Amino acid sequence: MKAANGAGQDPQRERREFERSEIARILAGETDRFEYFVRTYQKRVFRLAYTLLRDPAEADGLAQDVFVKAYRGLVDFKGAAAFETWVTRIAINAVRDLVRRRKPMVSFGDLRGDGAEDGPELPARLDPADGTSPERDLMAREIRRRIADALVELSPRQRAVFVMKHYEERSIAEIGAATGLDEGTIKSHLFRAARKLRARLEDLR
Amino acid sequence: MKTADDRHLTPDEVVERVFPPDDRPEAVPVHLAACASCQGKVARLREAWLLDRGAVDGVVDALPGGFWDGQRAAILRTIEGVPVPERPETSGIRPFPAARTKGFFRRPLLALSSLAAALALVAVVSVHRFGGPETAGKGSSAMATPAATVPPSGDQADDELLLSIDRILREEPAYTSLLPDGTT
Numbered sequence: 264m265k266a267a268n269g270a271g272q273d274p275q276r277e278r279r280e281f282e283r284s285e286i287a288r289i290l291a292g293e294t295d296r297f298e299y300f301v302r303t304y305q306k307r308v309f310r311l312a313y314t315l316l317r318d319p320a321e322a323d324g325l326a327q328d329v330f331v332k333a334y335r336g337l338v339d340f341k342g343a344a345a346f347e348t349w350v351t352r353i354a355i356n357a358v359r360d361l362v363r364r365r366k367p368m369v370s371f372g373d374l375r376g377d378g379a380e381d382g383p384e385l386p387a388r389l390d391p392a393d394g395t396s397p398e399r400d401l402m403a404r405e406i407r408r409r410i411a412d413a414l415v416e417l418s419p420r421q422r423a424v425f426v427m428k429h430y431e432e433r434s435i436a437e438i439g440a441a442t443g444l445d446e447g448t449i450k451s452h453l454f455r456a457a458r459k460l461r462a463r464l465e466d467l468r
Numbered sequence: 469m470k471t472a473d474d475r476h477l478t479p480d481e482v483v484e485r486v487f488p489p490d491d492r493p494e495a496v497p498v499h500l501a502a503c504a505s506c507q508g509k510v511a512r513l514r515e516a517w518l519l520d521r522g523a524v525d526g527v528v529d530a531l532p533g534g535f536w537d538g539q540r541a542a543i544l545r546t547i548e549g550v551p552v553p554e555r556p557e558t559s560g561i562r563p564f565p566a567a568r569t570k571g572f573f574r575r576p577l578l579a580l581s582s583l584a585a586a587l588a589l590v591a592v593v594s595v596h597r598f599g600g601p602e603t604a605g606k607g608s609s610a611m612a613t614p615a616a617t618v619p620p621s622g623d624q625a626d627d628e629l630l631l632s633i634d635r636i637l638r639e640e641p642a643y644t645s646l647l648p649d650g651t652t
Contacts, residue, residue: 301540310528330543338553406516430521434491453489461483
């Protein structure tokens with residue numbers, strides 16, 4: 264959830280200052296200080312990677328690579344953006360490279376384990392099987408599968424923009440900071456992503 | 469005749485209700501507020517999307533602490549073998565030769581072409597000084613002269629070499645661009 268307006272500004276600035284000083288210490292030789300960054304952001308990076316790739320093992324490997332890349336590139340971190348934004352950008356680029364290398368494209372459906380027709384296991388409170396109407400549950404499962412399949416058809420950049428906007432609830436400005444894209448391009452990607460999604464859902468009533 | 473408020477939402481509009489391409493929430497169309505069918509379509513899509521998002525969150529949240537500890541340990545282990553990143557104080561001003569050498573050798577084409585140009589220059593200088601196959605074929609007058617057979621003193625040799633280089637740089641069109649402005 265987003266922080267309340269105004270209330271979250273000072274802690275954010277404090278965190279940024281703290282992280283900047285931590286980076287300076289790492290660059291001065293206190294390399295074990297990097298653990299703070301891993302501990303603080305590993306879940307976030309993994310979640311983004313997993314949402315984009317839908318494969319826990321791949322997401323795990325990618326998250327590890329992202330932090331190693333971030334460590335190697337610490338000297339290039341100018342502090343203009345927050346560390347989180349910077350590491351998100353590294354993650355998005357890493358996913359893009361991975362998806363481009365991974366050919367032919369594997370659908371999310373193919374990545375699921377045997378017997379798991381409906382994707383990752385849902386927490387009990389969210390499982391559609393707990394619903395009262397079997398028809399409604401079936402429909403929800405079908406729509407969900409189509410959303411996942413539509414996501415796989417998006418270009419890596421479109422997928423990243425779409426996931427950040429609708430799964431991570433990031434603002435257009437935040438997406439812009441993380442991807443380096445301008446507002447118009449981001450909206451264009453979102454628009455095209457929605458069109459592809461619509462094409463996937465067209466025959467559903 | 470149906471007005472915009474009367475008609476059902478198009479599939480695109482249904483998708484855009486759930487996935488707005490903007491930060492600002494759009495106003496709810498009058499029709500949507502009153503039409504159960506359109507509300508159902510929007511609700512079903514939103515529900516499915518939330519399920520998908522919830523599934524992702526569920527997977528991530530369900531991972532045990534050991535997974536995160538293991539991942540962190542693996543990252544830190546990898547980093548142990550990586551040299552400490554260069555300090556920012558030195559990153560602003562890089563020593564000229566080191567940076568040039570690094571960049572130079574990262575571009576093999578440039579390195580090879582520079583080497584070839586240097587060798588060509590040396591070859592041309594040698595030919596002009598000692599005579600190439602053409603001069604040798606004309607009677608090898610340059611090689612046969614007593615002055616050429618007698619080894620010159622060290623100073624003389626240096627002067628000759630420098631004069632040869634100057635001459636070639638001025639005369640050979642391929643090398644005139646190497647001269648500083650105003651020297652031609």
